[in-house]
Amino acid sequence: MGIANIIFILLLGGATAWFTINFKKVIRNIRLGRDADFSDNKSQRWLTMTRVALGQSKMLTRPTPAILHIFVYVGFVLINIEVLEMLVDGALGTHRSLSFMGDFYNFLISFFEVLAFLVTFGCAVFLIRRNVLHIKRFTDKELDGWPRSDANIILTSEILLMSALFLMNAADQVLQSRGYGHYIQAGSFPISHYITPMLSGISDDGLVMIERVCWWFHIIGILGFLNYLPYSKHFHILLAFPNTYFSNLKPKGQFTNPESVTNEVKAMLDTTFTPPPADPNKPMRFGAKDVYDLTWKQLLDAYSCTECGRCTSSCPANQTGKLLSPRKIMMDTRDRLEEVGKNIDTNGEFRDDGKGLGNYISNEELWACTSCSACVQECPVNIDPLSIIIDMRRYLVMEQSAAPQELNLMLTNIENNGAPWQFSPADRLNWAKEN
Amino acid sequence: MAIELKVKTMAEYLASGETPEVLFWVGCAGSFDDRAKKITKAIVKILNHVGIKFAVLGTEEACTGDPAKRAGNEFLFQMQAMNNITVLNGYNVKKIVTGCPHCFNTLKNEYPQLGGNYEVIHHTQLVQQLIESGKLKVEGGSFKGKKITFHDPCYLGRGNDVYEAPREVIQKLDIELAEMKRSRSKGFCCGAGGAQMFKEAEKGNKEVNIERTEEALALNPEVIATGCPFCMTMMTDGVKHFNKEQQTKVLDVAELVAQNINE
Numbered sequence: 001m002g003i004a005n006i007i008f009i010l011l012l013g014g015a016t017a018w019f020t021i022n023f024k025k026v027i028r029n030i031r032l033g034r035d036a037d038f039s040d041n042k043s044q045r046w047l048t049m050t051r052v053a054l055g056q057s058k059m060l061t062r063p064t065p066a067i068l069h070i071f072v073y074v075g076f077v078l079i080n081i082e083v084l085e086m087l088v089d090g091a092l093g094t095h096r097s098l099s100f101m102g103d104f105y106n107f108l109i110s111f112f113e114v115l116a117f118l119v120t121f122g123c124a125v126f127l128i129r130r131n132v133l134h135i136k137r138f139t140d141k142e143l144d145g146w147p148r149s150d151a152n153i154i155l156t157s158e159i160l161l162m163s164a165l166f167l168m169n170a171a172d173q174v175l176q177s178r179g180y181g182h183y184i185q186a187g188s189f190p191i192s193h194y195i196t197p198m199l200s201g202i203s204d205d206g207l208v209m210i211e212r213v214c215w216w217f218h219i220i221g222i223l224g225f226l227n228y229l230p231y232s233k234h235f236h237i238l239l240a241f242p243n244t245y246f247s248n249l250k251p252k253g254q255f256t257n258p259e260s261v262t263n264e265v266k267a268m269l270d271t272t273f274t275p276p277p278a279d280p281n282k283p284m285r286f287g288a289k290d291v292y293d294l295t296w297k298q299l300l301d302a303y304s305c306t307e308c309g310r311c312t313s314s315c316p317a318n319q320t321g322k323l324l325s326p327r328k329i330m331m332d333t334r335d336r337l338e339e340v341g342k343n344i345d346t347n348g349e350f351r352d353d354g355k356g357l358g359n360y361i362s363n364e365e366l367w368a369c370t371s372c373s374a375c376v377q378e379c380p381v382n383i384d385p386l387s388i389i390i391d392m393r394r395y396l397v398m399e400q401s402a403a404p405q406e407l408n409l410m411l412t413n414i415e416n417n418g419a420p421w422q423f424s425p426a427d428r429l430n431w432a433k434e435n
Numbered sequence: 436m437a438i439e440l441k442v443k444t445m446a447e448y449l450a451s452g453e454t455p456e457v458l459f460w461v462g463c464a465g466s467f468d469d470r471a472k473k474i475t476k477a478i479v480k481i482l483n484h485v486g487i488k489f490a491v492l493g494t495e496e497a498c499t500g501d502p503a504k505r506a507g508n509e510f511l512f513q514m515q516a517m518n519n520i521t522v523l524n525g526y527n528v529k530k531i532v533t534g535c536p537h538c539f540n541t542l543k544n545e546y547p548q549l550g551g552n553y554e555v556i557h558h559t560q561l562v563q564q565l566i567e568s569g570k571l572k573v574e575g576g577s578f579k580g581k582k583i584t585f586h587d588p589c590y591l592g593r594g595n596d597v598y599e600a601p602r603e604v605i606q607k608l609d610i611e612l613a614e615m616k617r618s619r620s621k622g623f624c625c626g627a628g629g630a631q632m633f634k635e636a637e638k639g640n641k642e643v644n645i646e647r648t649e650e651a652l653a654l655n656p657e658v659i660a661t662g663c664p665f666c667m668t669m670m671t672d673g674v675k676h677f678n679k680e681q682q683t684k685v686l687d688v689a690e691l692v693a694q695n696i697n698e
Contacts, residue, residue, distance in 0.1 A: 321640030420632075429493040
């Protein structure tokens with residue numbers, strides 16, 4: 001075992017440890033949310049996950065990005081088999097350790113090259129779509145700054161990683177043809193053989209250098225990428241799976257009936273009813289003031305969001321120029337959750353910072369929602385922005401009494417007349433007598 | 436046009452010792468809104484025509500609480516719900532039909548957890564079942580060959596996956612069904628849901644119902660069909676906004692059917 005292998009193993013160990021630490025922080029943050037039970041209908045949940053996350057069924061409603069996304073997604077997943085070989089080679093100091101598979105290995109390598117090309121192609125088109133074509137959901141102002149850079153960093157790094165793979169294979173091929181050192185004849189290279197002519201004038205040592213640099217660039221890049229995920233919207237590549245497993249299986253029109261309210265109402269209507277004792281560790285609250293008042297699934301939603309903006313581009317309020325953007329609701333929820341997480345990291349426990357979700361999401365945004373479920377329908381990973389909007393409205397109305405004046409009038413009418421308009425209940429059947 | 440309506444209340448049924456097959460939940464719009472009352476009467480005409488024994492709650496009916504719930508007032512919603520459930524359970528109601536997708540959704544999905552379990556259907560589903568079973572025959576009549584587009588109400592369509600029942604009913608009318616680009620699960624809201632019906636819209640560059648009506652009118656339909664009293668208001672206002680009320684009528688699926696029942 002050489003010094004290179006030791007360095008590699010240390011890097012691998014460090015990267016894994018760092019990722020584990022950050023991943024655990026995310027899980028801790030998600031667990032800050034309220035309990036919610038998703039233990040029912042296991043088979044239907046697996047089916048939903050297989051269809052929506054693995055099978056990309058909801059992506060397909062928009063064919064162009066769907067095809068490109070499938071290139072990148074399938075490529076990303078399958079090329080990881082090649083990464084497996086790199087891990088073995090890196091740890092043991094071998095070279096192309098899977099090449100004993102012969103023809104099948106040749107097939108694998110050529111297959112990966114084609115996939116890598118499709119990934120590169122997909123990412124390039126995505127970059128163009130984002131930065132050159134003026135597609136509204138990518139030019140919205142909520143993406144200004146980090147979200148836009150984040151997307152471009154991801155796409156550019158994938159292109160760089162794939163390019164390194166091609167250059168490495170090309171150098172390897174030239175060395176193979178020269179019978180140099182341990183570079184045995186292995187693999188088939190339908191894409192990178194186009195690069196080999198450009199390398200033919202380079203010395204053996206130079207080629208070894210190129211091959212090694214690219215190898216290290218690729219593997220360090222992948223480890224870096226892994227550790228970039230928890231900081232990025234790209235985290236969806238992992239969380240799409242649990243997020244779709246824990247999908248809301250109920251009709252989209254069905255909103256939750258918060259138990260805290262049910263107990264209060266029962267106590268009001270029935271004096272003999274005694275509500276169960278409240279959990280002393282959780283503040284008694286109606287609706288959502290902060291991330292603690294959302295369920296862990298709503299927080300998982302926030303981490304699963306890849307900011308694609310399909311929700312926003314189908315939102316009737318957004319499409320008619322109102323301030324509401326369901327995507328921004330999810331981004332804001334994640335930002336606030338991260339802020340709470342950092343607060344806990346710094347202080348050992350959450351210290352009241354006088355803030356809440358309301359510091360990120362304005363009342364105007366919340367009141368623009370028509371609860372039409374278009375955002376819920378559109379999300380390719382079954383995120384439910386509507387449930388957060390309603391929970392925040394509940395807080396505004398039940399704890400802050402901050403409904404718009406016209407809604408207060410409507411609510412008073414329901415309370416007094418049993419109808420949202422000012423009509424007498426005695427007149428309810430008048431229609432049957434009118435002609 | 437004077438229609439003779441036969442309407443009995445639950446209390447009347449109880450007094451006569453009879454049990455109706457189904458409770459017709461009229462809803463607040465259907466009870467009080469002048470335009471929506473016509474939809475209510477059309478539904479009653481269909482029910483009378485096929486001889487279904489139905490009852491209404493009449494003065495015992497109260498708002499389901501839908502707008503209160505969507506506005507965030509869960510207290511008020513649950514108060515309404517529990518009071519309504521007491522009335523419904525008191526009459527031992529099993530099956531409910533309603534002309535309002537908001538009432539439909541709330542009664543069907545949100546009442547069970549609070550102790551109200553009923554079989555709830557939307558009137559377009561009932562009509563579709565009646566046609567399917569041969570109890571109701573409809574034909575195009577005055578609408579034959581005309582172009583009709585259907586606007587999916589959010590709480591019927593996306594909210595509860597009912598897309599086909601209203602379309603199947605409309606198709607029976609021997610008309611040309613023209614689909615808007617945004618239809619079924621991609622349907623575009625009328626702008627009234629989520630308690631928006633009761634307030635001014637937030638600041639924007641367009642009203643949602645104007646955007647939607649524009650899309651519908653682009654097809655040059657003779658009728659924009661709806662299945663929701665809120666959509667009815669919004670689309671009617673939209674058609675008026677474009678001064679197209681001469682060319683394009685907004686009608687509920689129940690009205691289309693009621694006008695063309697084979698007597």
